[in-house]
Amino acid sequence: MTVKALIASFTQQEDLNFLLTNRIPRAGLTRFMGWFSKIENPFVRDASIALWKLFSDLDLSEARKTEFKSLHDCFTRELKPGLRPFDMDPGIVASPSDGIVGAHGKIADTELFQVKGAPYSLLDLVGDPALVEQHRDGTFLTVRLTSSMYHRFHAPYDAHVARVTLIHGDVWNVNPIALKRVERLFCKNERAVIRTHLSSGEAVTLVPVAAILVASIRLHFLDMVLNSQTRGPVNFPCDVNVKKGEELGWFEHGSTIIILAPGDFAFCDGIAEGMRIRAGQPLLRRR
Incomplete structure (x- = not known):
């Protein structure tokens, strides 16, 4: 494949990504996700987290707890103490x-x-x-x-x-x-x-x-x-x-x-x- 063809292919992939994540009812989908993520049902929770792991680099090994009530609970998870030390230099x-x-x-x-x-x-x-x-x-x-x-x-x-x-x-x-x-x-x-x-x-x-x-x-x-x-x-x-x-x-x-x-x-x-x-x-x- 030529360089020109590679650039064209990459641009098409970006265009598709933009189309799928923006040219949709953004506000409506966001409200739905807010509601859906808070459903405290084991099947919904486990299926959602499994799908999330499939399409991302989600790593829950640093999470403070291993069981979550909902997808939202997993999104907003705390970490184990001491994993994010802050540079305390006042400058x-x-x-x-x-x-x-x-x-x-x-x-x-x-x-x-x-x-x-x-x-x-x-x-x-x-x-x-x-x-x-x-x-x-x-x-x-x-x-x-x-x-x-x-x-x-x-x-x-x-x-x-x-x-x-x-x-x-x-x-x-x-x-x-x-x-x-x-x-x-x-x-x-x-x-x-x-x-x-x-x-x-x-x-x-x-x-x-x-x-x-x-x-x-x-x-x-x-x-x-x-x-x-x-x-x-x-x-x-x-x-x-x-x-x-x-x-x-x-x-x-x-x-x-x-x-x-x-x-x-x-x-x-x-x-x-x-x-x-x-x-x-x-x-x-x-x-």
């Missing part, structure tokens, strides 16, 4: 979750990118001009969780949580295939904007982004689940101090966390797009 921003490093770099004035050549703006992402100013010319890093990964996320540093804002939106797939085809995808999807400050007063913001099959984000310090069914105010004032490594919540499937940091933070050695990381590993270091 380090650690990874809040397991994941794959995606787009990252300097924020050009107020512009980021989801893949090279596909920019989006801070204002479209966070929706608040004041927060945009705090991150102008800063640093950003994207961490994508796949469906088989550990789905809980943790505080990447000692910080004070000041506010959480829920921004309602769509549930596009967030895999690289979709990121190349859907402009400003992160700005279109359901997401939460978690505003925190380091002890030094610098703003660091976490933006967990929902995706198809997962439009629910559980935050422990709010004691609630944020999703498309959340009604009423979407701004939640907080006055919570969190310690590095403390569990903040979980996704109910797999998705993405965007980390916005000040400009005086640089990437740690070895951080590169496509690398797999674990919660607690160093991501950013104060210059």
Whole structure:
């Protein structure tokens, strides 16, 4: 097969993947999955997990328990104690979750990118001009969780949580295939904007982004689940101090966390797009 034919075949496979995971009733399928995953029936649970293992690299050997009530219980599983030690250097921003490093770099004035050549703006992402100013010319890093990964996320540093804002939106797939085809995808999807400050007063913001099959984000310090069914105010004032490594919540499937940091933070050695990381590993270091 010629190089040209190989490229054409690869493109066709990507097009099929995009068609099967996006050109469907995304919201309806996501609501169905939310309901289905919580069914506490042994046959449904075992068949679902077996099918999941068949089509992914799901590894449950690190799970704290070996029996699950439902598919959802398996998705949001805890790990055995001590498996995700956090780098406790106060000058380090650690990874809040397991994941794959995606787009990252300097924020050009107020512009980021989801893949090279596909920019989006801070204002479209966070929706608040004041927060945009705090991150102008800063640093950003994207961490994508796949469906088989550990789905809980943790505080990447000692910080004070000041506010959480829920921004309602769509549930596009967030895999690289979709990121190349859907402009400003992160700005279109359901997401939460978690505003925190380091002890030094610098703003660091976490933006967990929902995706198809997962439009629910559980935050422990709010004691609630944020999703498309959340009604009423979407701004939640907080006055919570969190310690590095403390569990903040979980996704109910797999998705993405965007980390916005000040400009005086640089990437740690070895951080590169496509690398797999674990919660607690160093991501950013104060210059």
